[in-house]
Amino acid sequence: MDFESYNPPSTLITSQHIVTKAKYPFIDIHNHQWNMGSKDLEELTSVMDTVNMAVMINLSGGSGESLKKSVENIKTTAPRRFVIFANINFEKIGEKDWTANAVKQLEEDVKNGAGGLKIFKSLGFSVKDTDGKRVTIDDVRLDAIWHKCGQLNIPVLIHTADPKPFWQTMDANNERWLELATRPNRKRSGTDPAPWQTLIDEQHRMFKKHPETKFINAHFGWYANDLATLGKLLDEMPNVYTEFGAIIAELGRQPRAAKAFFEKYQNRILFGKDSWVPEEYTTYFRVLETADDYFPYHKKYHAFWAMYGLDLPDSVLKKIYYKNALKLLPGIDKSLFPAN
Numbered sequence: 327m328d329f330e331s332y333n334p335p336s337t338l339i340t341s342q343h344i345v346t347k348a349k350y351p352f353i354d355i356h357n358h359q360w361n362m363g364s365k366d367l368e369e370l371t372s373v374m375d376t377v378n379m380a381v382m383i384n385l386s387g388g389s390g391e392s393l394k395k396s397v398e399n400i401k402t403t404a405p406r407r408f409v410i411f412a413n414i415n416f417e418k419i420g421e422k423d424w425t426a427n428a429v430k431q432l433e434e435d436v437k438n439g440a441g442g443l444k445i446f447k448s449l450g451f452s453v454k455d456t457d458g459k460r461v462t463i464d465d466v467r468l469d470a471i472w473h474k475c476g477q478l479n480i481p482v483l484i485h486t487a488d489p490k491p492f493w494q495t496m497d498a499n500n501e502r503w504l505e506l507a508t509r510p511n512r513k514r515s516g517t518d519p520a521p522w523q524t525l526i527d528e529q530h531r532m533f534k535k536h537p538e539t540k541f542i543n544a545h546f547g548w549y550a551n552d553l554a555t556l557g558k559l560l561d562e563m564p565n566v567y568t569e570f571g572a573i574i575a576e577l578g579r580q581p582r583a584a585k586a587f588f589e590k591y592q593n594r595i596l597f598g599k600d601s602w603v604p605e606e607y608t609t610y611f612r613v614l615e616t617a618d619d620y621f622p623y624h625k626k627y628h629a630f631w632a633m634y635g636l637d638l639p640d641s642v643l644k645k646i647y648y649k650n651a652l653k654l655l656p657g658i659d660k661s662l663f664p665a666n
């Protein structure tokens with residue numbers, strides 16, 4: 327028998343609380359939907375209702391005409407249930423007017439209804455300028471974009487790099503061995519494209535250079551396995567927020583430390599999940615809301631370990647589920663949520 331097939335059902339008998347619907351209506355700050363301009367949004371909202379998702383933030387908004395079309399579809403079929411984030415087209419960065427044009431496009435996208443800006447991990451990984459050089463996250467040619475987001479008071483959700491084990495030797499000591507074995511294109515190295523720490527440092531320098539802009543560092547900034555460091559970073563950078571998309575398994579394996587972290591940083595954490603697999607939300611709710619012991623996670627390549635509930639108090643849950651997001655996105659209809 328091999329590692330992948332060894333997955334015995336637990337013999338532990340203890341109280342269980344399967345949570346299929348969040349305790350409070352929530353805002354998912356990290357979601358991706360495509361063809362939003364022509365999608366049947368009534369069907370989508372009916373699935374959102376089954377998990378108590380009041381508002382979905384679609385980070386794959388694109389820009390220009392397609393973004394406009396998405397916003398129009400939302401307005402006519404599900405006006406209160408979605409927010410679209412715009413994206414930047416990095417092609418031809420290095421040409422003389424690239425920055426000015428990108429800023430102009432962003433302003434137009436916000437005028438057309440975008441509620442924020444999403445930066446994909448391609449920045450830092452694959453985006454190259456017209457000279458063929460990797461564009462760093464703190465490249466000065468992007469400064470005007472971050473500055474404009476601050477002026478427009480829209481948040482920037484940014485995903486930089488990937489889990490650190492993707493850079494480590496793929497052997498018996500690598501916690502993401504199974505993921506790298508089944509998805510070999512996720513393997514990185516110090517030169518492909520750069521060391522993990524280099525990318526992370528570029529991102530932090532950029533955050534610090536733009537204190538007037540609010541950033542949401544996706545996936546706990548890949549520090550969910552090192553909450554003391556993440557806490558220090560949040561202390562140093564009051565303009566930075568974070569969300570736990572795809573890293574809930576890190577929190578579920580350290581319930582005491584994670585609970586203390588959520589209590590201390592309750593104003594800085596947002597609910598995010600990333601991939602749209604509705605039946606997986608139950609793991610998130612169970613980790614956040616219950617005091618359950620030793621229950622399974624849904625993806626062995628993320629976590630071969632079991633989860634424990636954080637048992638967060640209602641006051642913290644409400645902030646994570648909707649209050650913090652409402653502060654960052656004041657355009658969302660508050661009547662969808664409890665008054666206090």
Ligand SMILES: [Zn+2]
Pocket residue numbers: 356358385485600
């Ligand atoms: Zn994402």
